[in-house]
Amino acid sequence: MDARKALGQHFLLDEAVCRRVALLAGDLSGRHVLEVGPGPGGLTRALLGTPLAHLTAVELDERALAALAELEAAHPGRLTVLRQDALRFDGTTLPAPRQVVANLPYNVGTPLLLGWLAQAAAWERLVLMFQEEVAQRIVAAPGTEHYGRLAVIAQWVATCRIGMRLPPGAFRPPPRVHSAVVVLEPRAEQPEQALFRAMERVTAAAFGQRRKMLRGALKSLGGAEALLAGAGIAGEKRAEELPVPAFEALARGLLARGA
Numbered sequence: 001m002d003a004r005k006a007l008g009q010h011f012l013l014d015e016a017v018c019r020r021v022a023l024l025a026g027d028l029s030g031r032h033v034l035e036v037g038p039g040p041g042g043l044t045r046a047l048l049g050t051p052l053a054h055l056t057a058v059e060l061d062e063r064a065l066a067a068l069a070e071l072e073a074a075h076p077g078r079l080t081v082l083r084q085d086a087l088r089f090d091g092t093t094l095p096a097p098r099q100v101v102a103n104l105p106y107n108v109g110t111p112l113l114l115g116w117l118a119q120a121a122a123w124e125r126l127v128l129m130f131q132e133e134v135a136q137r138i139v140a141a142p143g144t145e146h147y148g149r150l151a152v153i154a155q156w157v158a159t160c161r162i163g164m165r166l167p168p169g170a171f172r173p174p175p176r177v178h179s180a181v182v183v184l185e186p187r188a189e190q191p192e193q194a195l196f197r198a199m200e201r202v203t204a205a206a207f208g209q210r211r212k213m214l215r216g217a218l219k220s221l222g223g224a225e226a227l228l229a230g231a232g233i234a235g236e237k238r239a240e241e242l243p244v245p246a247f248e249a250l251a252r253g254l255l256a257r258g259a
Contacts, residue, residue: 011039011172012103012129018046024163024183025101025127028052032094036086036102036112040067043103048075055079056094058086086112092122103129106175110134110150118196120157120186127163128182135162135180142243148210149203152247156199157191158184198258199251206239206247213238218250227253 012018021043025033029051038044038057041064047055048071055078057068068081082089087108091100100123104112109130116126130138133146138154139162140146154160163183168174191199201221209217215235218224228235231249233242 011042012166012170013040013042013172014170015042015046017166017170018043019049020164021103021127021129021181022046022050022101024181025050025099025125028099030097031124032056032096032098034058034091034094034098034100034102036100037105038068038081039064039103041071043101044068044071044079047101048078052078054095056091057081058084058089060085087115091116092119096122097124099123099125099127101127106131113138113150114153117153117157117184118193121190123186125186126158126182126184128184129166129179130182131175132165132178132180135182138182138184143240147240149207152203152244153199154184156244156248157196158186160184195251195255198255199247202247202250202254203239206242206250210239214242221254223257227257 012021028047030053033047033052033055035044035047035055035057038059039061044055044057057079059065059068059081060083062083065081065083072079072081091098100116109128113128116123136146137148137150139160140148140151161183163181166179166181168176168178171179202218205220206214206217213236214228214233215224217239218227221227225235227250230253231246233246233250
C-alpha cells in the first residue's frame with residue numbers, strides 16, 4: 001500500500017515506536033479511543049495491545065480497509081472501522097471516557113485539532129502526531145517564533161506538551177520534515193461555546209495581521225480601543241506579546257458587548 005500525498009499519508013509501522021505513542025495515552029482501561037487515519041494499522045495494533053474498552057478507527061482510504069478488516073475480525077467487539085471523512089465524524093458520539101490517539105494525516109491535522117478543542121470538555125486526552133512545526137505552534141510560549149492563534153486556543157482549554165519527537169526515517173515514506181506527538185489534556189473548567197466562538201474571532205483578528213499593533217489588528221471587530229481598554233491592554237501591543245489570559249479578557253469583552 002503506497003502512501004498518497006493527496007491524503008497527507010506517512011505511515012508509522014515500527015512496532016516499538018507505535019507502542020511508545022500508545023503509552024503516551026496513559027492507562028486506557030475502560031476507555032473508548034478514536035484513531036483517525038490508521039492506514040495499514042501500525043498504531044491500531046499497538047492500541048489494541050492495551051486494555052482499552054473499544055477502538056474506533058476512521059479511515060477515508062478504501063485501500064486500507066482490507067488490512068483493517070483483518071484486525072477487526074481478530075479483535076471482535078474491540079475494534080470498529082469506519083470508512084468516513086474524519087472532519088465530518090462526531091467523536092463525542094462515542095461512550096465516555098474517550099480519547100483520541102492518532103498519527104494524523106498532515107493535510108487535515110490542524111482543522112481536526114481545532115474541532116476537538118471546541119469540544120474539549122468531551123475528551124479525557126488527545127495524543128496526536130503532527131509535523132514538528134505544527135507541534136511547536138501548539139506548545140509555543142508568548143513572544144516566541146511559533147506563538148500564534150493555535151497556541152492560544154490550545155493552551156486556553158488544555159495543558160499541552162510534546163511527548164516525543166520522531167525523525168523522517170520513522171515513517172514510510174519518510175516525510176521531508178520531523179514529526180512530534182503532542183499530548184493535550186483538557187482543563188477541568190471549559191468555556192461555554194459562545195465564549196469559545198468569541199475567542200476564535202479575537203485570535204483570528206489579532207494574528208491575521210500580527211505585524212500590526214492591536215488597535216489596528218482588532219479594527220475588524222469594531223470598537224477596538226474600547227475593547228482593549230476594557231481588558232486593560234495597551235493598544236500598541238502586538239498579538240504575539242499577549243499571554244493567553246489577556247486573550248480571554250478580550251474574548252469576554254467581545255462577548256459582553258455582543259450580549
